[in-house]
Amino acid sequence: MSNSHDNYFSIAPESLSNLFEPDGIRNGKSFELLSQLNGVSGICELLKSNASKGISENPSELTKRAQHFGDNRPHIYNRKPFWRFLLMPLSDTVLQILVIASIVSLIVGTIEDPIEGWYEGLAILVTVCIVIFVTAINDYKKESQFIKLNLQTDLCNIIVIREGMEKEITLKELLVGDLLCVTTGDILQGDGIYIRGSGLSVDESSITGESKLVKKEAFQDGDIAYDSFLISGAKIIEGSGLVLVCAVGQHSVLGRNRRMMNTLADEPETPLQERLTVLATFLGKIGFYAGIILSIALLLHLFIGAWIDERWGNQEWTDLVDAIILGITIMVVAIPEGLPLALTLAMAYSILRMKDEQIFVRHLKGCEIMGAATNILSDKTGTLTQNIMTVTKAMIFGESLDKIDCSKFPSDDVNLLVECISRNSTAFINNKNQKHDLVGNRTECALLMMLTQWGFDYHAFRNPEHLIAQFAFNPRTKRMTTVYDSENGEAIVYSKGAGEVILDFCDQELLCNGLAEKLTDERKKILLDIIKNWADLGLRVITVAYKKTSLEEIITEGPERKINEEKGEQGLILIGMLGIEDPLRPEAKQSVEKCKVAGVIVRMVTGDNSETAKRIAKNCAILPPGILDEEIDDYIMEGAVFREKVGGLVTVTNEDGKLEGFKVGNLEGFKNIIIRLRVIARCSPEDKLLLVIGLRALGEVVGVTGDGSNDAPALKHSDIGLAMMSGTPLAKESADIILLDDNFESVVNSVKWGRNVYASIRKFLTFQMTCNAVALAISIIGAGTTSDSPLNAIQMLWVNLIMDALAALALATEPPTDQLFFTKPFGRKEKMIIKDMVVSMITQSAYQIGILLVMLYEGPCIFDIEEGWGHDSWDEENGKHFTLIFHTFVMMQIFNEICCRKLSLSEINIFKGFFNNSIFISILVVTTGVQLLLVNFGGSFVRCTALSLEHHLICVGLGAGCILVSLFVRCIYKLSGKSKKSVEDEKYPLLRSNSSNHSDL
Template sequence: MVPADGILISGHSLAIDESSMTGESKTVHKDQKAPFLMSGCKVADGYGSMLVTGVGINTEWGQLMANLSEDNGEETPLQVRLNGVATFIGMVGLSVAGVVLGVLAIRYFTGHTKNPDGTVQFRAETTGLKQGFMGAIRILTIAVTIVVVAVPEGLPLAVTLTLAYSMRKMMRDKALVRRLSSCETMGSATTICSDKTGTLTLNKMTVVEAHFIGTRLDPCDDVRAISSSSAALLIEGIAQNTTGTVFLPEDGGAADVTGSPTEKAILSWGLKIGMDFNDVRSKSSVLHVFPFNSEKKRGGVAVQSDTGVHIHWKGAAELVLSSCKSWLSLDGSVQPMDAQKRNVYKRSIEDMAKSSLRCVAFAYCQCDIEKIPKEDIADWKLPEEDLTLLGIVGIKDPCRPGVRNAVQLCKNAGVKVRMVTGDNIETAKAIALECGILDANGVISEPFVIEGKAFREMSEIARGEIADKITVMGRSSPNDKLLLVQALKRKGHVVAVTGDGTNDAPALHEADIGLAMGMSGTEVAKESSDIIILDDDFTSVVKVVRWGRSVYANIQKFIQFQLTVNVAALVINVIAAVSSGDVPLNAVELLWVNLIMDTLGALALATEPPTDNLMKRQPVGRREPLVTNIMWRNLFVQAIYQIAILLIFNFSGKKILRLQNESPDNAEKMKNTFIFNTFVFCQIFNEFNARKPEERNVFKGVTKNHLFMGIVCVTTVFQILIVEFLGKFFKIVRLNWSLWLVSVAIGVVSWPLAYLGKFIPVPVRPLQAYFKPCWKSSRRDEEEGRQG
């Protein structure tokens, strides 16, 4: 373990595993060209001495931990929007309640408020103190009722229920939600900054291309065209010239391959072409080993078997090829390496390098046993010239299946996917092209593709200007990813970051949504995240976006449903209170509607599953209003209908419902009970309309949502029980069957009304935007007044 940050002074074949800091699994060789060592990294090979440059908080690891300890305390986009809606509703409710309180007080104390029988409630000369006090209390109760009407008490509980239900469902899609509010925030995401290794790719080096006997194998593990003698030579070289091992379980399960990522890739490929690792190693013995080192970029082994002594070499393709004077042909004969054949192999290496494949060549030569030193064999220098080329393989960490489709789905949804990786820029570009993050016909140069160092050295203003354009960032440090996230957030983006390494923790912490990988992710990364992707697959990230949008859409559905209730009830009660001094909907009735019925409604709407249409919309980001113009249209259509119908019944209900033969007190109670019952049924039927705010067919898929149907039935049963058996508590009376039918019929009308209402066009500009100029001008007038 490297104990501190420092610079390499001297050493030999020093290889460092920097995966804990950079997230890249391959070891990094350290020399005078790359001398920097980081605290917390593991020494994989070699030895060395270093000059310590930083310890504790002054190391890269220390700065990373310091960033994680800071709590940014930011509110999510949904919290900001809900706070705005709640503040607005609260201001309206209190203002209206204050006006109503004043009007009712004036009416009462001036003798304009009358009882149902027509007598005046307050006369200054005859009314007693107690009676006057009780009248004032009743006026205050009506004002409180107005506040109860205006404030959607069920909204916090409804939002929590929606988030909790979605969190449970997301678990099935391999997403563990650690922070409840992140369910919705992911739906607002405008960009995803994804790690490459292990997220977009499999984090498993694999042989994907092979050139042998002068031709390319297709598929790369099809060696039927190779002679048995040539295949045996190749397999001998793979099995003996390696630092890895292959363990075959006794129960016949999959082989367990160990070693460096490159060694594991080659050994796994060897198994595919028919290698029996233990059998090959038992048939020959190793005489001498020349270990791989970063200077010569090759490793060799001398092997003795029944067929003689073979010197096998393996290493960087272009260097091994330069030492080859011959090559193995189709029939297993050795052919001289002429200029034309050498150029063919060079072009193959160049083509593989352009695809960002790591090229490894295999070569061998025979050695007379007499030339092997009997003593001091440890000092024997293996022959490395006049080699015969066996073949070349191209190795890479391939993209995960389905990633390209997932990236395209994000593009269609208006979410830009950016790759931020510690790997070199060429490898990053190749993987980005394969995944579809970069377009082959587009611009593949700065600032769209940039190195972390170049981005880091820019000023904050310059970083802000190009942050939107960056699609791929290679050779990035943990701080570079953090700077990119900060720059994107300042531009107004809602940023999601995926990562698995400790190095990703600061960016995961800073992002609006941090997505850690559950299988390959470190504990530090998981603790810094909001959501853990359990299968490490980018396609699961897209499912999280889909669920996030579903949460946001379901919350919008509930808010449309809830505000329709509040607007209708508020206007009805205000008009009734001002005109007659009494309200048809009392506080207990409205608490039933707002707290219990609407909470059940929220749960019903929360169970609406995500649809494919959600991924065809543009992301809402930070600035889009929570209540859209379409929601306002639907809300006003239903609210105006309910207000008109119920006010007609409030003022002329006794005549319309033929209650003239009833006593004045009983007729008033029956009329108010009917208004309450009709109001509730309007909401029950409007619940169906809230399912599909933009679609005309609100019944599509409703029978498949059993919980929705169950909640509608339960709400209806509760309403019947309240009216028929809880009249004393709610201060209502029982209704006959004809009034029940009229209540239901009025509620049913909301369905065709909602259908017709969706033909009304809405402006693109949000409704709230029309009030901003007035707000700004009033603020400007106030400021000028203060200055004057």
């Protein structure tokens, strides 16, 4: 830090950090420190900020500010050094025994034959080192992915005031001295002092551990307000206001807590990881027993032979060590360490590619669970629609307008309407590069754009110094209200919200002559008909109203003397109604239909009224075509009706009275309703959560989209939460996936990628279990019948490398295809091993074992070569037999890897899309190349004899037979009619929307 920076600001970051110690806030010490600094005005002076205008936008000053007080960039966790990853595989007991046994082999072999006896022991050590390095590199890359993921989790923008203007910036750009605009649902990313606003309540439990809500008071110089301190990590539960930021990054409370966590915390295992761990343990046990059986078979032959020959020398000791090494190697090969690696690679690859498709995965489970989703609860606005809202209908000052124009009305009346819209809003328009960048609630943005088109500067009507109170939009009440004080000491109440909701609070209507007229029941009926007609056209209806009153009339009685929202909203004067159109996304209908084909029900939950919801649901195919009028109530319900029919949301507590969860009041009623229910209109947060809890209770896997803080409970309690990029920080924190383009098509793509993760693991399982079965069978049968294993330890370790690291990388990076939409959702209890996999494994294993056994017993006659067993030492002649078996075995695995690309037996063309995956092709080339090098040049080091071209071609041809076997099985499968049935005749229960029983779920 340069001296010029030190002199520019006369207060140290640590001095400001002391203000926000939780204990100091509780005992009043923080307030004393703040008073010593002359309150907010004194701190503003020290920070070169302004309590109304914020800080300067001058780049050089921003740089000095960041260098002196620190920036708000995410904390970078210390990563483990690479040598730690090298040591981690060696913690495996089986691998440790293998290393010790190979060293013994090295010593014994060297003593027996100093010239070549050490080859095998060294070769095994080298191979083990390669396995360790490959594992370490993969783990190292995996942690790199987690660190990158951690650095991008806070994907949200914030609003600050700089030089008197609202400005949208990223979290990492937040600086000390900024005036931060906070509202319901925000999560504070810096420590600050609450200087202006109303009704602010925060949840500080994540920092202090105290679960109760804390009400905050705006600090005014000269007043006693002990609770004006806001600490980073706290959630805004109610209210809105301005915060003077005093500490960011490592100097904030949240930053200091993060700094104490020196390492990156591992994410908990995903459901698929847990299931694979169980499967891997089971397969490992099989490998353990297979290794023991192999060693026992070899040792029995050794002991019996030594007993018959009545001798025990160096050769017998060498054979004993080799038998133990081979048994341990079988254990290493059979333990499917490639299984978790394949899943990690599949998810890492999916995360990377999903980001390119505007899908950001915050939690690993997001990669896989979308593939299991059976229900998706989707918002309407911005997800199914374009969220480009425009005012297309208006009824203001008692007159309907065909053209949205205000020129015919008196200027005083128009100014009142402009005031009402401008002041009762938190959105703003960021004009840059001659473009209108809309920031905030899209409905409010549409209203502000209308004012801009009329030629008004909405910003000129906002005066924060005259703002008395603001009650943010509440999804439950469907309205927003703001109170200003006027120049003559009166209070002006501005209110807007859902058409019929605000209308209920109005008892007068402002006409174009400037007079307010009583709002009769007949006039209200006309206005309600207009609202219904506009809703039929798919418009969102916003009603705008106001009233002038005295402060005393709307202040609550008692010592607090706060503005009472309900009192303020009684007796409003209607200004008018505005119809806002939000066009359907062009791809929405096709995306919903894709979900139907994939067996996933799409249900729409929206705050709009039933008519608007019905129109949108029909246009995007959420409602099945041809619904009769008498059936429509089964498909569309308002939240209140739905809640009543299913008995509402019931809290579940333990014996101590602590909340454990929720349940549906009448689950049987829920079962009957949910079969046809596709749309919930006028949906409250409780209704959305109720729908999630009920579906999960029925065993469904539920995905939920949301963008507001009110969506957070449903996002958190769902199996997979998908938040919009334009959503609130609380919504994003509660979600597993963030849709960067706020598009329902991205939801569909995440289903495809989720299913691809499952498919990739199943492909790898099919390949590895086949390879394992063949390797174990040929080794044990060979050892039991010929006193020697056709595959030695070095060859088995090479096979292990092919099976685990290379095959995992090849099959885990297969891109998804639309064929995945024709499979069923995995659901909660889907088995990892399915019928098609079993058929493939059995047929391929039978073919490979059959060919290899023929080569084992008849190979010497067929190829006119010496038998590979029964020799005291290896040479090129007696080694040719087992080299042919080893080479054929590896070729079979290479071709079987190609067969495993297509999991479903209904897919005849296994080469379809073969050239779309360069990683797969590269691994095949590398595997084949290394195998040829081992066979031709491995010699006594690998115990391979160089083969002729004819022998190479025979091995490749026998390996290619795996392709013919796969094609034969697939053709039989198709001719049997099962393929057609699985894709065409087998209708998913989810698609039977007109059925009347619960099997539709």
